[in-house]
Amino acid sequence: HDNFGEDLIINVKNGDIFYWDKSGGKSARAEKLSSRSGADAKTPTVAKKVLVSDVDRHVIAFGCDPEASIGTQDPLLIRFSDQENPKVWESSATNTAGGLRVGSGSEIVTALETRQQILVFTDVSVHSMQFLGPPFTFGITQLSENITIISSNSAKAVDDIAFWMGYEDFYVYDGRVRKLPCTLRSYVFNNFNLDEKEKVFAALNSSYSEVWWFYPSASSSEIDRYIIYNYLENTWAFGTLNRTAWVDRGINDYPVAASTDHFLYQHELGLDDGSTEPAQAINAFVESSQIDIGDGDNFVFVRRIIPDLTFDGSISNTPSADLTLKTRNFPGTSYHTTQTTEVTRSATVPVEQFTSQAQVRLRGRSFALRIESDTAQVQWRLGTPRVDVKKDGRR
Template sequence: MGPSHTTTLNGALNSSATTITVVSTTGFAASGAIGIDAEYITYSGVTPTTFTGCTRGVGSTAASHASTTPVLQFSGATGWGQSAASGVASQLRLWSQNNYGQDLIINPRGGALYLWKVAANPNEYNRAVLLASTSPAPYTTDTSCPSVCNSVAVSDSSRFVLAFGCNDYGETEIDPLLVRWSDQENYALWAPAITNQAGSFRLSTGSSIVAHQQTRQEILVWTDAAIYSMQYLGPPYVWGFQILGDNISIAGPNAKATAANITYWMGLDKFYMYSGRVETLACPLRQYIFGDINLQQQYQFFASTNEGYNEVWWFYCSANSTVIDRYVIYNHLERIWSYGNLSRTAWLDTPLREHPVAAGYGGRIIYHEDGVDDGLTNPPSAISAYIQSADANIGDGHNYGFVWRMIPDITFDGSTVDKPSVTMTLKPRQNPGSNYSASASPTVASTQNYSGQRNYTVQQFTEIVYVRVRGRQMAFRISSDGLGVQWQLGVPSLDIRPDGRR
């Protein structure tokens, strides 16, 4: 069996109740089975907000459940004479949240809107409540508040609450392309009237809204086929929508970030940017990334910034992984790409903190760009770090190149050991597509062999290194794996001369 629809409990549920109250039963069958935590329950009837005639603990144990616990519908049971279904990937249940002053407006994807208010007593903590049930002065309760929504935002300057992919006014069924907004400065009033600015607009391109991003003068809205600009116009139209481009994709709700007033995002097969117009972002790593990616897990993908280094980061799952295990970085100032392996589930880059903060799968909060060793272990362990260039050649590859000396141009500022060092490696090969030559020796200049991969230890204050390496193409690599080592690479110089064609 498998879940086909979802809602949440609207109030706590004890272990004996036979009527279950939820936020909405939209999309559920007239009779059938539901699951709450580990409990399996059958029901014989529904109303817009309840399941009736419930039999509790079918093949399981009846239990009590807290308010807002997810409720899943089950259908398609298999039995004798039927083939068993194979496993399928279900959509990740993401939460969106935005500040409304000191309060917080929250929405689980496919669920209702909630409000968390700051307690008057700093030693007390309030629970979030349904936005439709709140009535704080000077606001009044409005049952037209969306009961189901895919994501929520609060416009920065005009202070509207925006619901993306929600049910229309007077309806209970979700419309994945509908955008609704509350009255200005009033999160509880959603019923459109001539005396307020509440309203809605249905996008025309695509089948569902995937993501949205606030920028300086507009809100960008992505469907699964286009990107729109959403701008505040004032009464009577309130918000205006303009399509910026069609046949545009985005990998997931969080696969976008804005840096230096330019928005960057990962699509399903390429990267894009928006600086007033939509453009494809040239990426030399495109085949490496999109040729080895698990798009079934695309709702896990996310992007963020590292403004201290002018970078935009994307974290994603490789083809054989169901969790995030890779990243790709774009330096928007120098227009340089880099990539690597790293598992992170969230990233926060803010001027309120000295360093970016990330979350990992181990349930830990990690400070990035702070310290020189791996603080996830006790005691801290060395970080294995490296940079490797693409292959380079001379004369369009007609001649072999012979490298005989190298000026490293590297600093070790911030290292905590007396003699920090790195290993610089020259990796030659004879032709494109051939393997790199095997290492002749792991130490420095102990052989006169003109071919083979060569490793050279470069310590602090090293001005020049004499080498003997020959190849038609050559890659440069710098690496370190020692405790307390921190380094920064400048522009190393190689003396290279033509050395024949074979």
């Protein structure tokens, strides 16, 4: 769907196009665009997606029926209405209505508007569609072939950069199309229910420079997991959450998301899990990958850690988090030694103070660091903790 001024253009995928007129009030129902008073006989009646070009105000239908055969869908056809007039679709020398056909792939999957262009995705390629003006109105150029896109809602634009999820990879278009290196690629795609892939959707959390993808795991028929890409820090995160739709902050102060329990949730508001009554603490953690000395050729002795945390923003009077160090001797074995230290805030004025250091005794070929909390009204931010290590023998 998209806005046409204060009105709405709505499309059911592979179904009809509808128009909702705001002047009719909230009680008015949307009606078929082809049935509106004044709509010409060439108005599309089926499409995969519809959007409004913000720059030139054309309504554009993707994967729709051609002028010569209304009602018969062409999955690679793009048609656009006359400028500023969603009722006129019959092309002539006196208007700017017309159409284009994508030259590769078997169907258009989706389209995504960025600041400078409209990106059109087929099942194997991505194209750039741009406004040219009369007599051609729009032109289309292929940007890349041999790409995939997993669903019609799995792409998200950030200014003029686009991110999307494919079948086995993540992609970015920032002037050129390329695969996005992902440290969690196997974690996501090795536990994925492809039968429900069309439910996958991308969401933007602009306050934290993040793109989220919500998807169903292999054992679930509904969305139950997410993966986050921070495009400023170039980092990835993952978690479990049931969400079916998302609107970024803008009109609202916080992002709003729908869940499978039929409730709407405000995100980034509060410190606890508000889906329960009363709200419960969120079990939050950050864990590093393996850290070693000399590419794992030497054993290390860990004797001290200097935490670097801030609890700024916590409501609890005594916020704390557990900092755990754990070691192992070989990549394929479990951790054999762990030590946990509680990091607690002791003062906030004149500056924030917390646990200064912790003495530990750990030995192994590699070690990992984990920080976690499960206390209500607590939030923390990890800085750069320091670990005192030295080369050591096995005994």
